[in-house]
Amino acid sequence: MKYAYYPGCSLESGSAAYDLSVRAVAEVLNIELEEIDDWNCCGATEYFTQDELVATSVIARNLALIRPDLRDVVAPCAACFLNLKKTDALMQDDPAMNAKINSALGAGGLHYDAGRVRVCHLLELLHTEVGEATLKEKMVQPLTGLRVAPYYGCQVVRPLGGLDNPEYPMKMDEMFKWLGADVVDYPVKAHCCGGHMTQISEDAAFELIRRLLQSAVDSKADLLLCMCPMCQLNLDAYQGRVNNFFNKDFQVPIIFFTQLLGVALGIDMQKLGFGKEIVGAEPIIQSRLAEQAAKANA
């Protein structure tokens, strides 16, 4: 399996653990990821509110750069995925915009035929295309005893993406059940993390973050799995300030789902970017796996 790979800016900086773990997992599963040469920022959510044509043209440039022999592009970041998907759909549905975007691309000697590339989320790839049988076959370290809360966030499951049920997604739940984890029912799994509200209105953002952390604690989750750099940043990096703000003592490790998948596939934790998170995830994972090993020996 060969896919074009669009890491996006976050995966090069704050979410390096996501990039590391995606690449490590892909290698074990024989998924060839070919990074798009000279890719640029997707504009996140801000650019769309400024100028739709510029915003979509900037995104479409990435699609146009994908080598003609590749039919699928994988974007692990929620915003990148949604923006690529949205732009491709817009170009397919709106011939006038399609023409404008392609004329903008043309200035740089590029062209993109709407619909040429399928924009695919990493979860879809792992859950549906790799699938249960292969994951179970490649699993060397079952996650038995580890209580995980799958958190999807608000972007990737939006109806346009067609990835999962937008209101109550289940694919990550299913995947970690296959890997033996104790997947808790996490009722706020598709709620908003506050996004950039941390920069604009801390009170509002902190309350949203608090609800997500509280629900993880209420459902006795050992750790929380993310699939979006923004979610991971908000929940992990702001956890201390949320604690101060509400006088709480949350200690919920927040990691990317590919990191834990990597553990199940037997990849060394350092290679998966563990240690980059602020609330450490390694101790709880190690201790649960040790308990499991002790039980197996007993």
Added chain:
Amino acid sequence: MAEKVGVYVCHCGSNIAGKVDVEQVAKWTGQHVKDVTVARDYKFMCSDLGQKLIEDDIKKEGLTRVVVAACSPHLHEKTFRRACSNGGLNPYLLEMTNIREHCSWVHSDRAAATEKAKSLVSAAAERVKWQQPLEPTYVDVNPATLVLGGGIAGLQATLELADAGHKVYLVERQPSIGGHMAQFDKTFPTLDCSACILTPKMSEAGQHENVTLLTYSELEEVTGSVGNFKVKVRQKARKVDYDKCTGCGVCVEKCPRKVLDSEFEAGMGTRKAIYVPFPQAVPRTPVLDTESCIWFERQRCGACRKLCPTDAIDFDQEDELLDLNVGNIILATGWKMFDCDQIPQYGYGRLANVFTSLELERMCNAAGPTAGKIVLRDGKTVPKRVAIIHCVGSRDIRHNAHCSAVCCMASLKFGHLLMEKLDAEVYSFYIDIRTNQKGYEEFYQRLLEEGMHFVRGKVSEVTDAARLPEEEGKLIVQCEDTLLGRQQRFPVDMAVLMGGMEPQTDARDVGLTCGISCSMAGFFTERHPKLDPVATMTDGIFVAGACQGAKDIPASVAQGAAAAARVQSMITRGKVMIEPIVATIDEENCSGCRICNNLCPFNAIDYDETRAVSHVITALCKGCGTCVSACPAQVITGAHFNNQQIFAEIEGVLWDAMQPTEATDASDTAEVSAS
């Protein structure tokens, strides 16, 4: 000899004359179309005087063909055929052309519409000359009727017919008749006990001399046509001899295997492996569920067989196929509830205290699994605050676009019962309250006065993720109150999902078996939504109740009675007319390829194995023409739609292209047809 064609152009008041210059059309037709001897326009052709015009002209002018340019033939073809008959002309020598729905109503440019009307009239006049006199045939009607489905609609139809002295076969899939109504506790808006008004009808049907009850049975096959259907019914093996069983109930009492009853009890209660679904079941004969019976699992136990005082238990009993001959069929196959777990954000199946309306219905029922106590899933806690969520799977394009018609009233009924029985606070989350039948709005007003709370908005989720201390341990209903314009959270003990009404899962298959179609949603399609709501496009097949569209008990009963009335009129008349507009296969030249056999939507083509040719069963053929166009050897002819007639019609519609001398008008007409 040239035909003498009379053309009549109707004004339809201003319906046609408002957009089409009918006088000009009539005048032009008289002058330009060959063989037209009379061309008139008239205010209302369908009036007695209009019809008289045709009759008189046939007699005085010796017309041999008639064209009426007016509305849809669906409305008045019969009228004008009768007028032709009265004038002494074969009724099939009439052609109607529709210059209202197809012209005046859909165009805004008067000049262009007039040109289009000319083309349509010209087409009809050219075609009518090739039409042939046809004679309808008549067949006897078998007075026996099959009613499929023993819910309230089917029961009503059965009793109406049986009381009128006609034989009825009532076929029901479940072990007992009664349908959904048997599951209910109270009925709205009068709050009378559902069982009390239903069971007399059930037992009457069970004992009626004219009713043959076939429960635990399925429809397998329908052949034949109106007046003479041949029906195959599979009577599933009950493993209990119907004739020997006295209904004493010893077998049920002694059966050691208890299983969840996901049908009658909606998963709220249990039943035995051998069971009678509910105390008032008709018939009383139990059914042995071989899936859960210990005997069928490992050939042990057999308690029922040992203890039955009349030796009625028969483990070797097999399904029986019955052949029935009936004249008409009434489909009353009912509905099923929307699977509420398809909306995962409402938590059904995940959050214990989210219930469906059917589950609550069973709990309210004194004969139900909790003996009428309304409690949470733990079986003991009485809810103090209850949320009732409307439109779950209804009025939602992701699931069912239609309104389920009963849920608003059922919610009000539940509100009343919950307040009366538990003194609970009840919150109704609605999009619109729809209470538009007799006594319904008054019931809504009563509930407003009784203190039920109404929140207008679509619930976004039901969750157990508490944000505030008072939400701990509760279900929280999150909803935008659209009257306040505010997001609200309601902590409750119990949430009830008013699951929508859907067609039965196999409704499409039943439709195919009977040769009738379904709407996009899967409800059976009636012949006309307003003027013929219980007939279908297949003569002799009628529909009643929720299988035709979501409806409540009074509406189902009305349709059951209406369908029975339609059947009775067929029985009383004794004969049915078969339209002569049918296909005929030239058997001499048929290659026996059988392509037409499977294409026929009415199963009207038979294959004669011995002679290796196909032939059309006239009584079943609807003259749709599918086989005519599909036949690779072109040996099928459609009466009233033969090649000459169609080509003449095409030439007529293209009159301007056929006559190069009048090409000046061509550009105008091209625009018209493009529009």
